[in-house]
Amino acid sequence: MDTLIGDWIGRIAEAARSGRPLAIRGGASKAFYGGPEQGEAFDVSAYRGIVAYEPTELVVTARAGTPLVELAAALAEEGQWLAFEPPHFGPAATVGGMLAAGLSGPRRQAVGAVRDFVLGVKVLTGLGEVLSFGGQVMKNVAGYDVARLMAGSLGTLGVVLEVSLKVLPLPVAERSLRFALDEATALARLNQWGGRPLPISASAWHDGVLTLRLSGAAAAVAAAQRELAGEALGDAEGEAFWDSLREQRHSFFAGDAPLWRLSLPSATSVQALGPTLIEWGGAQRWLRGGDPMGIRAAAAKAGGHATLFRGDQALKRSVGVFQPLTAPLARIHRHLKRAFDPQGVFNAGRMYPEF
Amino acid sequence: MSLQSTVADRRFAVDRQGLIRRLREVLPTPALLVEEEDMRPYDCDGLTAYRQLPLIVALPEDEAQVQAILAICHELRAPVVARGAATGLSGGAMPHPDGVLVSLAKLKKILRVDPVSRTAVVEPGVRNLAVSEAAAPHGLYYAPDPSSQIACTIGGNVAENSGGVHCLKYGLTVHNVMRVRGLTIEGEVVEFGNAALDAPGYDLLALVNGSEGLLAMITEVTVRLTPKPELAQVVIASFADVGKAGDAVASIIATGIIPAGLEMMDRKAIHAVEPYVNAGYDMDAEGILLCESDGTPEEVAEEIGRMVAVLENSGASGIRVSQNESERLRFWAGRKAAFPAVGRMTPDYLCMDGTIPRKRLAEMLQAIAGLSAKYGLRCANVFHAGDGNLHPLIMYDANQPGELDRAAAFGAEILELSVRFGGTITGEHGVGIEKIMLMAEQFTEAEIAAFHRLKAAFDEHGLLNPGKGVPTLARCREYTQARGGIAPAAPRY
Numbered sequence: 057m058d059t060l061i062g063d064w065i066g067r068i069a070e071a072a073r074s075g076r077p078l079a080i081r082g083g084a085s086k087a088f089y090g091g092p093e094q095g096e097a098f099d100v101s102a103y104r105g106i107v108a109y110e111p112t113e114l115v116v117t118a119r120a121g122t123p124l125v126e127l128a129a130a131l132a133e134e135g136q137w138l139a140f141e142p143p144h145f146g147p148a149a150t151v152g153g154m155l156a157a158g159l160s161g162p163r164r165q166a167v168g169a170v171r172d173f174v175l176g177v178k179v180l181t182g183l184g185e186v187l188s189f190g191g192q193v194m195k196n197v198a199g200y201d202v203a204r205l206m207a208g209s210l211g212t213l214g215v216v217l218e219v220s221l222k223v224l225p226l227p228v229a230e231r232s233l234r235f236a237l238d239e240a241t242a243l244a245r246l247n248q249w250g251g252r253p254l255p256i257s258a259s260a261w262h263d264g265v266l267t268l269r270l271s272g273a274a275a276a277v278a279a280a281q282r283e284l285a286g287e288a289l290g291d292a293e294g295e296a297f298w299d300s301l302r303e304q305r306h307s308f309f310a311g312d313a314p315l316w317r318l319s320l321p322s323a324t325s326v327q328a329l330g331p332t333l334i335e336w337g338g339a340q341r342w343l344r345g346g347d348p349m350g351i352r353a354a355a356a357k358a359g360g361h362a363t364l365f366r367g368d369q370a371l372k373r374s375v376g377v378f379q380p381l382t383a384p385l386a387r388i389h390r391h392l393k394r395a396f397d398p399q400g401v402f403n404a405g406r407m408y409p410e411f
Numbered sequence: 412m413s414l415q416s417t418v419a420d421r422r423f424a425v426d427r428q429g430l431i432r433r434l435r436e437v438l439p440t441p442a443l444l445v446e447e448e449d450m451r452p453y454d455c456d457g458l459t460a461y462r463q464l465p466l467i468v469a470l471p472e473d474e475a476q477v478q479a480i481l482a483i484c485h486e487l488r489a490p491v492v493a494r495g496a497a498t499g500l501s502g503g504a505m506p507h508p509d510g511v512l513v514s515l516a517k518l519k520k521i522l523r524v525d526p527v528s529r530t531a532v533v534e535p536g537v538r539n540l541a542v543s544e545a546a547a548p549h550g551l552y553y554a555p556d557p558s559s560q561i562a563c564t565i566g567g568n569v570a571e572n573s574g575g576v577h578c579l580k581y582g583l584t585v586h587n588v589m590r591v592r593g594l595t596i597e598g599e600v601v602e603f604g605n606a607a608l609d610a611p612g613y614d615l616l617a618l619v620n621g622s623e624g625l626l627a628m629i630t631e632v633t634v635r636l637t638p639k640p641e642l643a644q645v646v647i648a649s650f651a652d653v654g655k656a657g658d659a660v661a662s663i664i665a666t667g668i669i670p671a672g673l674e675m676m677d678r679k680a681i682h683a684v685e686p687y688v689n690a691g692y693d694m695d696a697e698g699i700l701l702c703e704s705d706g707t708p709e710e711v712a713e714e715i716g717r718m719v720a721v722l723e724n725s726g727a728s729g730i731r732v733s734q735n736e737s738e739r740l741r742f743w744a745g746r747k748a749a750f751p752a753v754g755r756m757t758p759d760y761l762c763m764d765g766t767i768p769r770k771r772l773a774e775m776l777q778a779i780a781g782l783s784a785k786y787g788l789r790c791a792n793v794f795h796a797g798d799g800n801l802h803p804l805i806m807y808d809a810n811q812p813g814e815l816d817r818a819a820a821f822g823a824e825i826l827e828l829s830v831r832f833g834g835t836i837t838g839e840h841g842v843g844i845e846k847i848m849l850m851a852e853q854f855t856e857a858e859i860a861a862f863h864r865l866k867a868a869f870d871e872h873g874l875l876n877p878g879k880g881v882p883t884l885a886r887c888r889e890y891t892q893a894r895g896g897i898a899p900a901a902p903r904y
C-alpha cells in the first residue's frame with residue numbers, strides 16, 4: 057500500500073508541475089454531484105479495506121476506497137450501522153466519496169449528518185503530505201477540527217485516505233406511518249411533533265401524503281404509534297419507501313428535469329416553487345425544474361440555501377451548483393484551499409468555479 | 412520552561428498610549444480598563460497557575476463596539492484575546508502582554524427563543540444554563556451541559572467545543588450549534604452555518620467550534636434546542652474494584668445501549684464529594700458509575716432493566732436506581748460538584764482532560780495510581796467514562812517549591828499515555844497554553860504547519876489569541892529534542 061501512496065505523491069507533484077488538475081474518483085457514484093470534473097481522472101479506489109473496527113468503542117476506521125456496501129455489511133454483523141444513512145447512488149460508492157460529498161439520508165434530522173459522525177481522517181494534501189487529524193475517540197479538541205472540515209469538501213482540499221467514524225447500534229424497533237395531509241398542515245405537524253420527545257427518525261411529505269418513521273425501543277415506538285395514529289405500513293413496504301428516498305429511486309426523482317435541493321429552516325412556510333418533496337421535518341425540500349434565480353432567492357430569504365443537485369452541464373455552468381458565498385466567506389474559502397492545495401491540483405471547479 | 416513564555420513567543424510592538432487613545436474614541440469610558448488594579452481580575456482564567464496582565468481590558472457592550480475594537484487592533488497590529496466567563500481550564504483566555512483582553516460578558520441578551528423551529532439565538536456572553544432556563548417553558552432545553560454551566564458562556568462553549576455529562580447521547584457543542592455569527596480580525600461580519608441544517612461550501616462552522624478564539628470573535632450563536640425527555644432515571648453502581656467498573660462501561664456499550672450519561676468516580680473523588688454535597692454515594696466503594704436512561708416511561712423502564720442486568724453481571728457490589736426527580740438531581744449534584752469538592756481538599760489542583768478508548772480505562776487508572784506514587788501527589792479521578800474522557804485532578808500546593816512543576820509533569824505523563832493509548836491530550840477543555848507543548852506529542856511537524864496555514868487563512872497576521880492552541884514549529888522541535896528526538900507517539904502512516 058505504501059508504494060501506492062508513493063505513486064500518488066509522484067502524480068500530485070507531476071500535476072502541480074504541468075498545471076493539469078486531477079479529478080479524484082472513488083466509485084464515481086456521485087460524479088454527477090457538484091461542478092464538472094476537470095483534468096485527469098485520478099482513481100483512488102484501490103486504497104481500500106477496513107483498518108480497525110471495535111464494536112464496543114463504537115468506532116470504525118476504513119480506507120477511503122472501501123465500498124460503502126462492504127462497510128455496511130461488516131457493521132451489520134455486529135448489529136451496528138452508519139446512523140446518518142448515507143446515500144450510495146450506485147453499488148460502487150466508497151467511504152471516501154461519502155465523506156467528500158457530505159450527503160446524509162432520511163435520518164439526518166434525528167441523528168445528525170456525516171460531519172457529526174466523523175472522528176478522524178488521514179489525508180494526502182496537494183503538497184504531497186500525508187496528514188492525520190482527529191482520531192478514534194469520541195471527544196478530541198486538540199488542533200482545529202480538520203476531520204469535519206473534510207466532510208462535504210468535495211475533494212478540493214486533498215485525497216482522503218482513511219476515515220474514522222462513530223457507529224451506533226441498529227434501532228431495536230421501527231414502524232412507518234402514513235397520513236393524508238396537505239403541505240401546510242404536514243409542515244405544521246412536523247414542527248409541532250419535533251418539539252416533543254417523540255422517537256421520529258424520518259419524515260417525508262409528497263403529493264398529499266406524509267410518511268413518518270418511528271425508531272427506538274419497542275415500547276417507545278409502540279407508544280408513539282398509538283398516540284399519533286396514522287395508517288401503519290408493513291415492515292418491508294416501509295423499508296422500501298425510505299430506501300427509495302435515500303437512493304433517489306422514488307418516482308419524484310425520475311426524469312431529466314433539474315433537481316434542486318433546498319436546505320431551509322424546518323418551519324419555513326410553503327414555497328410555491330413547483331412540485332415538492334419534503335424531508336427532514338421540513339429542513340430539506342426537493343424541487344423539480346423551476347426558475348433558478350427565483351429558487352436561490354427564496355432559499356436565501358428563508359435563511360437557507362439551494363443546490364442544483366442534478367442538472368445538465370450548461371445549467372450548472374450558468375447558475376453554479378452551490379449558492380454563492382458572501383465576500384468574506386469566499387475569501388476564507390480561497391485561503392483554506394490554498395492552505396491544503398496551494399497549486400490547485402485537486403478537483404478544480406468541483407465546488408466553486410474560482411478554485 | 413514556563414508556559415507563559417510560549418505566549419511571549421510572539422511579541423508585538425504596540426504603542427500602549429496610542430492604542431488607548433484610539434479605543435477611547437470608540438468606547439464609553441467604563442468600557443476600558445487601563446489601571447493595573449482594575450485589570451488584575453482579568454489576568455487568568457480557571458487555570459489559575461498561569462497569570463499575565465494585558466495591556467488593556469475592553470468591556471464592549473454590543474457587536475458594533477467589538478467591531479470597532481477589532482478594526483483598531485488590526486490596524487495597529489495589536490493582539491486580541493477574547494474572554495467569556497473565564498472558567499476555561501487550559502489558559503485559553505489568559506491575556507497577551509502586548510494586547511487587548513476583550514471581555515464579552517456584557518453581550519448577554521437572549522435575542523430569540525423559537526419553540527417552533529426549536530432554536531435560540533443568543534449573544535456570546537449568555538450563560539449556558541440561562542439558555543435552558545429560557546427554553547424550559549416550551550418543554551425544550553440546550554443539551555450540552557458542562558459542569559460549569561451556571562457560569563460558563565455560550566461563546567466560551569463554542570470556542571472550546573465543550574461537552575457535558577450528557578454528550579454521550581446528545582453530542583458536544585459542535586453537534587448542537589447551527590450558526591455562529593462572528594467578526595474577523597479585520598472587523599468584518601461573517602456567518603458560519605445558518606438557520607438550516609447545513610450551509611454551502613466548507614464546513615466552517617465545524618472549524619470555528621473548538622478554535623479557542625484563534626479564528627474569529629464570536630458575537631452571536633444560534634443553538635438547537637432539544638425536547639425535554641418525559642422521564643430520566645439514573646442508576647448508581649458501586650464497585651469494589653475500579654478495573655471492574657471500567658470493564659462495566661465497555662459492557663454497557665457492547666449490549667447496544669447508549670446511556671444518556673455514563674460517568675465514573677474513584678474513591679478519592681467520592682470521598683471529596685460526599686461530605687460536601689451529601690449526594691448519597693457509597694463511601695466504601697473503590698469506584699462508582701452513574702448511568703442514566705431517558706425517554707418515554709416505557710423506554711426508560713426497559714433500558715434501566717438492561718443496564719442493571721449488565722452492571723450486576725459486571726460485578727457491581729451495590730446498585731441503586733433514582734426513584735424520583737429530586738433524587739436523580741441529588742445523584743448528579745455530586746458529580747457536577749466534583750471539581751470544587753476536590754478543591755476543598757487541597758490548596759491547588761490541576762485538571763487533566765485526556766481521552767482514551769474506553770477499553771483502556773482500567774489500565775489507565777492503574778497507571779495513574781503508579782504516577783501518583785512516583786510524584787508523591789494525590790490524584791482524584793472523575794471520568795466521562797462513556798466517551799473515555801478522563802479528568803484526573805492532581806492535587807498540589809503552589810506554595811511548596813517545585814510542587815507545581817511536579818504536578819505539571821505528572822499531568823503531562825498522563826496525557827502522553829493518552830496519546831499512546833490511541834487517544835488525545837484534550838477531550839473538551841482545549842489546548843490553550845496548558846497543553847501547547849504536548850501538541851507535539853500528538854501531531855507531526857507537517858500537521859502543526861498545516862494548522863498554522865489554516866489559522867492564517869482566517870487571521871493573516873496572527874493577532875487573535877497568539878501563542879495559544881498550536882505551538883510554533885521551533886517549540887515543536889525543542890519538545891522533540893528534549894525527548895531524545897522521538898517523533899510523536901501516535902500511530903502514523
Ligand SMILES: Cc1cc2nc3c(=O)[nH]c(=O)nc-3n(C[C@H](O)[C@H](O)[C@H](O)COP(=O)(O)OP(=O)(O)OC[C@H]3O[C@@H](n4cnc5c(N)ncnc54)[C@H](O)[C@@H]3O)c2cc1C
Pocket residue numbers: 456457492493494495496497498499500502503504515535556557558559562563564565566567568569570571572573574575576623624625627628629630750751839840876
Ligand atoms: C468547575 C468547572 C467545571 C467544568 N466542567 C466542564 C465540563 O463539564 N465540560 C467542559 O467541556 N468544560 C468544563 N469546564 C471548562 C470550561 O467551563 C469550558 O471550557 C467553558 O466552555 C468555558 O467558557 P467560558 O465562558 O468560561 O470561556 P473562557 O474561559 O472565558 O474562554 C475560553 C476560550 O474561549 C475563548 N472565547 C471566549 N469567548 C469567546 C468569544 N465570544 N469569541 C471567541 N472566543 C471566545 C477564549 O479566548 C478562550 O480561549 C469546567 C470548568 C470549571 C471551572
